[in-house]
Amino acid sequence: MDEETLNLSVRKFLKKxxxxxxxxxxxxxxxxxxxxxxxxxxxxxxRVTLTVDGVDLSHEIDGELALK
Structure with a gap:
C-alpha cells in the first residue's frame, strides 16, 4: 500500500x-x-453514515445544524 496515494484519495473523496x-x-x-x-x-x-466496501467500515457521525 502506498500511504501517500491512500491519503490523497481519502482527501479527494472527503472534499467531494x-x-x-x-x-x-x-x-x-x-x-x-x-x-x-x-x-x-x-x-x-x-447524521451521516460512512461505509467503505472491502473493509467492513460502517460509522455514524451525528451533529446539529443551527439555523439561527
Missing part, C-alpha cells in the same frame, strides 16, 4: 463529500423555509 453535502443541506433547508415546514430558527439534527 463535504462540497456535495453542504450544497444539498443548504438547498433542502431553503426549500423547507420557503414551503413553511421550517421557520428558520430551528436546530436540526443531522
Amino acid at each position: 463529500v463535504g462540497i456535495t453535502a453542504q450544497r444539498e443541506i443548504e438547498t433542502s433547508v431553503r426549500e423547507a423555509i420557503e414551503s413553511g415546514r421550517l421557520t428558520g430558527d430551528e436546530t436540526l439534527n443531522a
Whole structure:
C-alpha cells in the first residue's frame, strides 16, 4: 500500500463529500423555509453514515445544524 496515494484519495473523496453535502443541506433547508415546514430558527439534527466496501467500515457521525 502506498500511504501517500491512500491519503490523497481519502482527501479527494472527503472534499467531494463535504462540497456535495453542504450544497444539498443548504438547498433542502431553503426549500423547507420557503414551503413553511421550517421557520428558520430551528436546530436540526443531522447524521451521516460512512461505509467503505472491502473493509467492513460502517460509522455514524451525528451533529446539529443551527439555523439561527
